Amino acid sequence: MMSLALGVACAATAGAQTAIDRTVLPIPEPQYPHSTVFNVRNATPPPRLEVKAPAKAPNVLIVLIDDMGFGQSSAFGGPIQMPTVDHLANAGLRYNEFHTTALCSPTRTALLSGRNHHTNNMGSITETATAFPGQTGQRPNSVAPVAEMLRLNGYSTAAFGKSHETAAWEVSPSGPTDRWPTRSGFDKFYGFIGGETNQWAPLLYDGMNQVEPSHDPNYNFMTDMTDQAIKWVQAEKSLTPDKPFFIYFAPGATHAPHHVPKEWITKYKGKFDQGWDKLREETLARQIKLGVVPAGTKLAPKPEAIKDWATLSPDEKKLFARQMEVFAGFGEYADTEIGRLIQAIEATGQLDNTLVFYIVGDNGASAEGGMVGLYNEMTYFNGVHETVEDILKHYDELGGPTTYPHYAAGWAVAGDTPFTWTKQVASSYGGTRNGMAVHWPKGITAKGQVRSQWHHVIDIAPTILEAAGLPEPKSVNGTPQTPIEGVSLAYTFGDAKAPNRHKTQYFEIFGNRAIYQDGWLAGTVHRAAWEFKVRGPLEDDIWELYDTRTDFSLVNDLAAKNPAKLKEMQALFITEAVKYSVLPLDDRLFERFNAAMVGRPDLMAGRTSLTVYQGMTGMSENVFINLKNKSHTITAEVEIPKNGANGVILAQAGRFGGWSLYLKEGKPTYTYNWLGLQRYTVAAAQAVPAGKAILRFEFAYDGGGLGKGGTGTLFVNGKQVGTGRIEQTQCCAFSADEGADVGSDEGTPVTEAYTVPFTFTGKIAKVTIELKEVKMADKEETERGRKMATLKKALSD
Numbered sequence: 001m002m003s004l005a006l007g008v009a010c011a012a013t014a015g016a017q018t019a020i021d022r023t024v025l026p027i028p029e030p031q032y033p034h035s036t037v038f039n040v041r042n043a044t045p046p047p048r049l050e051v052k053a054p055a056k057a058p059n060v061l062i063v064l065i066d067d068m069g070f071g072q073s074s075a076f077g078g079p080i081q082m083p084t085v086d087h088l089a090n091a092g093l094r095y096n097e098f099h100t101t102a103l104c105s106p107t108r109t110a111l112l113s114g115r116n117h118h119t120n121n122m123g124s125i126t127e128t129a130t131a132f133p134g135q136t137g138q139r140p141n142s143v144a145p146v147a148e149m150l151r152l153n154g155y156s157t158a159a160f161g162k163s164h165e166t167a168a169w170e171v172s173p174s175g176p177t178d179r180w181p182t183r184s185g186f187d188k189f190y191g192f193i194g195g196e197t198n199q200w201a202p203l204l205y206d207g208m209n210q211v212e213p214s215h216d217p218n219y220n221f222m223t224d225m226t227d228q229a230i231k232w233v234q235a236e237k238s239l240t241p242d243k244p245f246f247i248y249f250a251p252g253a254t255h256a257p258h259h260v261p262k263e264w265i266t267k268y269k270g271k272f273d274q275g276w277d278k279l280r281e282e283t284l285a286r287q288i289k290l291g292v293v294p295a296g297t298k299l300a301p302k303p304e305a306i307k308d309w310a311t312l313s314p315d316e317k318k319l320f321a322r323q324m325e326v327f328a329g330f331g332e333y334a335d336t337e338i339g340r341l342i343q344a345i346e347a348t349g350q351l352d353n354t355l356v357f358y359i360v361g362d363n364g365a366s367a368e369g370g371m372v373g374l375y376n377e378m379t380y381f382n383g384v385h386e387t388v389e390d391i392l393k394h395y396d397e398l399g400g401p402t403t404y405p406h407y408a409a410g411w412a413v414a415g416d417t418p419f420t421w422t423k424q425v426a427s428s429y430g431g432t433r434n435g436m437a438v439h440w441p442k443g444i445t446a447k448g449q450v451r452s453q454w455h456h457v458i459d460i461a462p463t464i465l466e467a468a469g470l471p472e473p474k475s476v477n478g479t480p481q482t483p484i485e486g487v488s489l490a491y492t493f494g495d496a497k498a499p500n501r502h503k504t505q506y507f508e509i510f511g512n513r514a515i516y517q518d519g520w521l522a523g524t525v526h527r528a529a530w531e532f533k534v535r536g537p538l539e540d541d542i543w544e545l546y547d548t549r550t551d552f553s554l555v556n557d558l559a560a561k562n563p564a565k566l567k568e569m570q571a572l573f574i575t576e577a578v579k580y581s582v583l584p585l586d587d588r589l590f591e592r593f594n595a596a597m598v599g600r601p602d603l604m605a606g607r608t609s610l611t612v613y614q615g616m617t618g619m620s621e622n623v624f625i626n627l628k629n630k631s632h633t634i635t636a637e638v639e640i641p642k643n644g645a646n647g648v649i650l651a652q653a654g655r656f657g658g659w660s661l662y663l664k665e666g667k668p669t670y671t672y673n674w675l676g677l678q679r680y681t682v683a684a685a686q687a688v689p690a691g692k693a694i695l696r697f698e699f700a701y702d703g704g705g706l707g708k709g710g711t712g713t714l715f716v717n718g719k720q721v722g723t724g725r726i727e728q729t730q731c732c733a734f735s736a737d738e739g740a741d742v743g744s745d746e747g748t749p750v751t752e753a754y755t756v757p758f759t760f761t762g763k764i765a766k767v768t769i770e771l772k773e774v775k776m777a778d779k780e781e782t783e784r785g786r787k788m789a790t791l792k793k794a795l796s797d
Helices: 004-019 083-090 104-113 146-151 221-239 262-266 275-290 314-347 377-381 388-392 409-415 457-468 563-579 776-796
Strands: 059-064 093-095 156-163 188-193 245-250 354-360 435-439 449-451 504-509 512-517 520-524 544-547 609-612 632-640 647-654 657-664 667-674 678-683 691-701 710-716 719-726 740-742 763-771
Touching: 059 104, 059 314, 059 457, 083 314, 083 354, 083 435, 104 146, 104 457, 146 156, 146 245, 146 457, 156 221, 188 221, 221 245, 221 314, 262 314, 275 314, 275 409, 314 354, 314 388, 314 409, 354 457, 504 563, 512 563, 520 563, 544 563, 632 647, 647 763, 667 691, 667 710, 667 719, 678 710
Parallel strands: 059 245, 059 354, 093 449, 156 188, 156 245
Antiparallel strands: 093 435, 354 435, 504 512, 512 520, 520 544, 609 763, 632 691, 632 763, 647 657, 647 740, 657 667, 667 678, 678 719, 691 710, 710 719
């Protein structure tokens, strides 16, 4: 049975809602006849409609950690000390059979809507959207987010941190803004839009307005977003103490880049020297002792690609141990900041009636760092191989602002203990099982107990509605709604032995797919996270079958012993796949990053030139013209004041790869930053004289493949003033989060020759970028490389 407190709360709120129909949102205003009374003194005003949440409706806080596996947090037996989730779990409930989709955007849209990710048109991430229903990357109007449902029922709503639910081509002033956070049910949004961000220098939005970057040397986004959330809670409860809030708190932590103040890294010095194999054993022992894994559970085998720790060289062990120290520090730091938010809620006197879902990971731990990890994630996106020797040069910097790091895949496998696989592998619990703590003193009387009912991320939204005493809406903003596909887990709050209510669930990401039904799990691994080639045709995939009721870690494949059951499960997968727009299965890798090939919108489609203006900043690679692997010119019409000018005219990306056209000591200069490893500079000897001037940079690409070099030449008013070689260029991507800026260089600097933002002190009338004709021999090669690079970039998200 549910707890008495929950029953009383729901009964009270149910009674309060009888006066109005909450199944149609927004709640229609009553229609009153026009008054016929002449003098207001003789008139009685009609009753005013004021939409309020049901009485006793709880505040709701969802905390969603990024890229953290089932076996990483201390609350679920892991090595990373996370005191906040520990406390919430000890004072509430631990869920050890809770599931996500195996990838970022799909999990988040499912969490925020209560519908499956394909119903949200988020079959993968927005950067790999296609023209097929289920894959378009644009949430339909018939799928209203729970934030909008709550807002229209009298809640204050806010989101902080990562929002990777907006189509990549819609993140510009041109919009449409329908799927931006503040048009998706949130009154307040403070965070970044995309798969990841530089935690030391993020590109942020407050609502739909870019935030001016901080230049505090101690700045880190994790602390900033927490400060912003605390300010919002304090103001909301100060002004409207009886109005419940809904907060979606989604840090970029612990997704790459792993950025954390050094003191947090130091706390873990030497704690991973035993390596990932021993760590898996230690973690499983703790999980069994804690009760989140059944006694007798066996450790699933590692994937064949992951080397035994004992076979590694001393340098490999040194580097890999450091990478995990950085990640662990990142996790504890993030959790501690979340603790500040919890304390702030408690200080308002509201924590007892705040329903907290702390979800430890939006998918399994990320193996996208490859076999040795990364110093600069952008090298990976550009097909440049980093070696252990290369990364060791930055040993002491890892985690700091001069690095953009990721750990080796062996730690991801260890982080998903006791399972085999990782993030992206939707066919395995290593990719989809995440720990969750639920805390609500007024609604849950049990403390420190484990709940083992099988549930999925789509079950959170209906749980919130039930706890608040709200019906599922049939229509929102004039659009009939697709019914919620999740099942409320509120029935588990007061009954550890209540039978499962979530009976069937499909999984699918990039061809990795599975089906769950009543304890059985059948699935196939079509491609691992570190593989850029599928293992074979979809029709030839080899399926596995597990009875999860007796095989928690999925070590006993029953496919050969029970072929009839496997066939039944495979047929069920097809039924569910048709029902939820999963078909046709799409395992294409390179093609999905070419918008034209898959029917995805592209702002620059067919464009060979782009004119931009001073003050346009933060233009991502999805909305900016692509200069890579081709000859081009950049022409700037400027006005130089009498005392000369300095500053950036146009720059793209920053410290980890990019380029900048600027004036230094008044002299035209162009710097190309190749992956933070090499900088090439072309500069004029003389300053530009006062008055109007036309500056032009021409790049003559060598051709003959991708990422080749070329010759750069500077002109002032048509006269050549400088030339030089750029020996190599980035073939495929500059940055996951830093954009192109006109009149400044926001975020991190392309070159250490200046300090950001290095705002231009003259006037810029306009800057025009023009692409030169690409030789036909190079076109196919360019296209092929662009597909490969964009694939790698999206997989990192």
